[in-house]
Amino acid sequence: MTDDGTTDFAVVVFREESSWEAELLPVALTEDLDGFIHALRQIPGMGGTIGLAAVGDDFFAAVRVLGEDVMVFLSDVTASLDWPLARQVLEYLEIDIPDEDDDLDQVLPVGDMSIFADLGMDEMELGAISGDLEAYPDEMLLSIGEKIGFAVSLERALDSLV
Numbered sequence: 001m002t003d004d005g006t007t008d009f010a011v012v013v014f015r016e017e018s019s020w021e022a023e024l025l026p027v028a029l030t031e032d033l034d035g036f037i038h039a040l041r042q043i044p045g046m047g048g049t050i051g052l053a054a055v056g057d058d059f060f061a062a063v064r065v066l067g068e069d070v071m072v073f074l075s076d077v078t079a080s081l082d083w084p085l086a087r088q089v090l091e092y093l094e095i096d097i098p099d100e101d102d103d104l105d106q107v108l109p110v111g112d113m114s115i116f117a118d119l120g121m122d123e124m125e126l127g128a129i130s131g132d133l134e135a136y137p138d139e140m141l142l143s144i145g146e147k148i149g150f151a152v153s154l155e156r157a158l159d160s161l162v
Contacts, residue, residue: 009138010036010053011157013150014045020150021045022157030055033063033072033088040065052144052154054137055083060130062144064115073111075130075140107131119148 010025023043029036030053040049040063048066055061059079064071072089079086080097090097093111109130113123121144129135129143138158145151 007161008053008055009158009161010039010051011141011154012040012043013050013052013145013154014043015047016045020153022150022153024157024160025051029053031084033061033085033092036061036063036085037065037070050150052141053085054141055079055085057136058083059086060137060141061085061089062115062141064112071112071115073109073113073115073126075107075109075137077108077110107133116144116148121147 008027008030010029011022012025013022025039036051040051043049051063053061059076062073072092074089080090113126129140142151145154
């Protein structure tokens with residue numbers, strides 16, 4: 001996907017019986033956290049649903065809905081200066097949006113670093129993936145999918161974008 005330029009996308013990932021499924025969501029959800037969470041609540045998955053959104057070359061957001069609980073992760077806090085979804089994630093997490101004058105020369109993930117811990121991905125792994133300056137957001141999400149087990153389904157959903 002990154003060969004042709006990046007595309008914003010939103011995907012829902014969920015378990016159905018013994019396999020992972022992934023489906024594209026409307027791209028408008030890459031600008032609307034409340035709508036994104038609402039869409040995830042509409043899909044009945046065993047063990048909840050995972051929402052993944054990538055915006056430009058800049059960042060990804062992960063949202064996990066388990067019953068009434070909502071966990072949110074943002075790969076780079078500095079994205080909040082330019083992108084509505086990143087700004088909304090910080091507001092949801094009640095984290096101050098950084099100042100343009102702040103020294104923002106490094107990638108800083110925020111949110112629930114243990115969002116995927118029960119699925120086999122610890123905080124250190126998630127931090128390492130989101131801090132990889134050489135990787136595009138879709139590549140980072142595929143790395144997460146490989147670790148957890150939904151990479152094939154995610155890749156199939158993303159292939160339908162091109």
